[in-house]
Every structure is written in C-alpha cells, then in structure tokens.
Amino acid sequence: MTMTSTAPLTAAQPAAGKPYDPRYDPLVAPDPGTGRAYAPSYWVASAGTPPEDDGPVLRDIDVDVAIIGSGSTGMAAALYLAQEHGIQATVLEANQASWGCSSRSGGQGQNASGRLKRSQWIERWGPDVAKRLDAEIRRGFENFRQLTTQIDCDAHDGGHLYLAHRPEKLAGLEAEARLMREQFGYRTRMLSAEEVRRDYCDERETAGAMFEPEGVGIHPLKFTFGLMRKARALGVKVHTASPVQGWHTVEGVHHLRTPGGTVRARRVAVCTGGYTGQALNPLLKNRVMPILSNSVVTRPLTEAELRATNFKSLTFLTDTRTLRFYYRLLKGNRLQLGSRSSVSGADAEDPAHLKLLTDAIARKFPPLAGIRIDYSWWGWVDVSHDMMPRITQPDAAKKIWYAVGYGGNGVSFSTWAGKRLAERLAGKDGGHEVFELPIYRSPLPFPNVLGLVESPAFAPFRRLGQRVLYKWYWLRDEK
Numbered sequence: 001m002t003m004t005s006t007a008p009l010t011a012a013q014p015a016a017g018k019p020y021d022p023r024y025d026p027l028v029a030p031d032p033g034t035g036r037a038y039a040p041s042y043w044v045a046s047a048g049t050p051p052e053d054d055g056p057v058l059r060d061i062d063v064d065v066a067i068i069g070s071g072s073t074g075m076a077a078a079l080y081l082a083q084e085h086g087i088q089a090t091v092l093e094a095n096q097a098s099w100g101c102s103s104r105s106g107g108q109g110q111n112a113s114g115r116l117k118r119s120q121w122i123e124r125w126g127p128d129v130a131k132r133l134d135a136e137i138r139r140g141f142e143n144f145r146q147l148t149t150q151i152d153c154d155a156h157d158g159g160h161l162y163l164a165h166r167p168e169k170l171a172g173l174e175a176e177a178r179l180m181r182e183q184f185g186y187r188t189r190m191l192s193a194e195e196v197r198r199d200y201c202d203e204r205e206t207a208g209a210m211f212e213p214e215g216v217g218i219h220p221l222k223f224t225f226g227l228m229r230k231a232r233a234l235g236v237k238v239h240t241a242s243p244v245q246g247w248h249t250v251e252g253v254h255h256l257r258t259p260g261g262t263v264r265a266r267r268v269a270v271c272t273g274g275y276t277g278q279a280l281n282p283l284l285k286n287r288v289m290p291i292l293s294n295s296v297v298t299r300p301l302t303e304a305e306l307r308a309t310n311f312k313s314l315t316f317l318t319d320t321r322t323l324r325f326y327y328r329l330l331k332g333n334r335l336q337l338g339s340r341s342s343v344s345g346a347d348a349e350d351p352a353h354l355k356l357l358t359d360a361i362a363r364k365f366p367p368l369a370g371i372r373i374d375y376s377w378w379g380w381v382d383v384s385h386d387m388m389p390r391i392t393q394p395d396a397a398k399k400i401w402y403a404v405g406y407g408g409n410g411v412s413f414s415t416w417a418g419k420r421l422a423e424r425l426a427g428k429d430g431g432h433e434v435f436e437l438p439i440y441r442s443p444l445p446f447p448n449v450l451g452l453v454e455s456p457a458f459a460p461f462r463r464l465g466q467r468v469l470y471k472w473y474w475l476r477d478e479k
C-alpha cells in the first residue's frame, strides 16, 4: 500500500494490534477480521485520540439490543436509541471503532441517499412518492447539518458543485437543476466554467457545473467519534475486536458468537455497510454489492500552488463521470480526491488504481501534476442492487433490522438512517406513513439483469459484470 506521510499527525492507531489487511474483500472473507488496525487514511492520522471503548467481549453476555458495526449508522442508531427511547444498546465492532467506511470516506455530506438522482426517483416511483422521499432525505440532511454544528468535525457548510467533465454533460445537469428548483423548491443553479474557475477553483476539465447549496463537507472520523462519545455518555457499550462470527437463534433470542464470548440479544440491528460478510446472516446474503472506492490526500499545497489553482473555497466537488471523481481542498490546504477503480480486494494494491487518481489530479489541476501523495487508501462502499438503501425489518417474524445500501451517499444519510432504525427497533414505526416510503418498505433486492429479473443466482457473476461495465463506462466517459 502506498502511504508516505512525511508530516506525521496524531495517529489514532492502537499501539498494538493486528495489521491492516489491504487485500480484505467482503465477498471472499467471512468477516472483516478481529482487532485489525485502521486503513492508513488521512482521517485516521488526523482524528486525534479515539474515544474510549469497552474492549472486546470477554464472556457470554445478555443484552436487549445488539448493533453490529460501529460506523456512523451503528453509532447514530445507538445514540438515538439511548437519547430518544431510553434503550442502551451494545455495539459489536470487528476491528476498531468506526473502522469501515466511516474512517475512509470522502466526507461529502450530500442531500442524497443511494445512487439515484431525484429525476430518477420520479421515473421509478412517480412525482408523489418522489416528493415525499425528498422531504424525508432533506429532513435527514438538515439533521446531519445540525449535528455537524455540535460535533467538532471540521465541517464546511458550502454546498456541492457537480461539474460537467465535458460539454455534452451540461444539458443533463441543466435539466436536473431545473427539476430541483421547479419540482422540489431548491435553489439549485448552473454556473459557467468561468464562474467555477473564478469563484471556486481553476478545475481545468470543467465545462460548467450545477451548484447545490445543500452540502456539508466533514472530517468523517471526527464526526463518527463524536457520535460515539455522545452515545457512550448515555450508557451505550461499544465492544471492539468483537466480530460476529456465528449467529443462531434459540426461542427468539439471537446468539451472536464473537471470539471472546456469545452475545445473546433480543433484538439485532445490522449496520455493517459494505463490510457485510456473505455468511453473517441469510437475510443479507447476496443483497449488498461491495464496491471499492480509492482515495488519496496530497501534501499541503503551497501558497504558490493555491494561487496557481485558484482555490477559493472548501466546497466539495464531484464530476459527471459514471465512476465519478470526488474531491475538495481540505482544511490545512491538502487536496483530497477519490474514485472507483479496483474491482476485487486482491487487485486493490495494483499501482494502476493510484495512477488513475494522480492522473486525475494532473488533468484537473495541472499545477499540481506529480504532487506528493501523503495518504492513499481504499474502502468498500455498500451498493444495493436497485441503487437505493433499505432501513427495514426484512422478516416480520425475526427481530432483526438493517440499514444498508447507501451506494456511496451515506455520510449524511447514515445518521438519519440510524435515527429511523432506532424508531423501528423501539417499535415506534407503526402507523407512521413515512415508513411506507420505498427505502423503508421492502428488503434489499437480489442482483438483477437490466432491472427485469431478480435472483440470487446472478450473484456469482456480479464481479464479471462489474469489470465489463467499468470498461464500458470508461469508453463512454473518456472517448
């Protein structure tokens, strides 16, 4: 793994522990390991001392609610269960606190959930459902925005720039901006390439951009640690180095086997995101597609480089490639940039994936060509097979709930998903019409072919299909 930090920051790594495994792959390994070190992300290096946790499970214990996974979903669910329902959950984490996506993301808190745009919501469900879904996601975003003012997480409330990476992409952005204004009442607007270059940064690929005022960029690990501190102050237990490696149910009680003891729980919430192992529970098998996202952070830009790239803002950016680049200037003047490239864990260390990102920096910001990369890492994004998340109890006969499938748009929405999940676990979801929305109503679907036939039989071919699609996306976006 490439990770050459010449400017050591306060490391959140534990003094001792099992090394990070860069080749870990959720479709291959049964679980994410036990007590492994964090990915070498910039966030881990700069988050400061992690909150105290309750160490590994060391004996058999009985709990009311067990939450599997300590990312922002699991920690938000635990926080809201304690804060709003008086239930102190026990969180089980395989490795370190917030070890998965929540210590690796781009930190772009968008007014979104899942991979679909609002125009696609209308196509799929019609305008009425789309409007109700918008109200829900918007509420979640406002709640997230509020939390970022309470937690010290380097929040920058500067909106989101969606950059057309070639002129042909402008018409689509213009149509989406119009729909955002006219159907949903947002103040979304278009900017010319000159306005982007003058007011935000001299991004050389852009042909113009859609600007959404809703968008808060955060330090994702400081944020999730903040959720965890709040939750623990209310009596939540967080057991690290405690992967759930076996699960059976006896007379309605879930027996979750961890290396140090079995946790017997009456209710279980699964918040394992892209790190959901195939063997964790049959209710989740083949329902989450883990997709790798690679990210880099450069050394701090010099004053001359800041002038040459005309960075005027910390507003975060994404571009219109199908495998989009996401990037922003961070507090402290480092550039962060990420995209999707590698398909399997075995292939993740191939230098071609790092090169994809450094080439993008050189193309988008020529004065930064060849700039030293201080941090390089990757993580598994949880993509659902219909591109939208689910926060649901998939089988009414079993006291198991999950919140997964954000498709790379979970920084903001995960906290709201955690809040809704807490309501469901507490039995407060009955008769509330918001739970009729598609993201709450049905289980995660199996893989499908062209959205027509859905079946677990397609699961073994997903990676093959992904490799073909990546080639096709590249041709379509670059040629």
Ligand SMILES: Cc1cc2nc3c(=O)[nH]c(=O)nc-3n(C[C@H](O)[C@H](O)[C@H](O)COP(=O)(O)OP(=O)(O)OC[C@H]3O[C@@H](n4cnc5c(N)ncnc54)[C@H](O)[C@@H]3O)c2cc1C
Residues within 6 Å of the ligand: 031, 032, 068, 069, 070, 071, 072, 073, 074, 092, 093, 094, 095, 097, 098, 099, 100, 101, 102, 103, 104, 105, 106, 107, 108, 109, 110, 242, 243, 244, 245, 271, 272, 273, 274, 275, 276, 277, 280, 293, 294, 295, 326, 338, 378, 379, 380, 381, 403, 404, 406, 407, 408, 409, 410, 411, 412, 413, 414
């Ligand atoms: C590189 C990258 C960039 C991203 N950028 C963005 C972005 O800019 N904006 C955005 O909105 N979203 C982004 N995302 C997605 C976002 O980070 C997540 O949606 C969000 O953090 C919510 O994560 P989570 O809590 O659901 O899961 P995670 O944070 O992944 O937490 C799941 C946890 O479950 C644990 N676990 C798994 N199996 C077990 C088990 N058997 N027993 C115990 N514990 C287990 C894992 O160890 C892990 O810590 C990005 C993701 C990646 C990887």
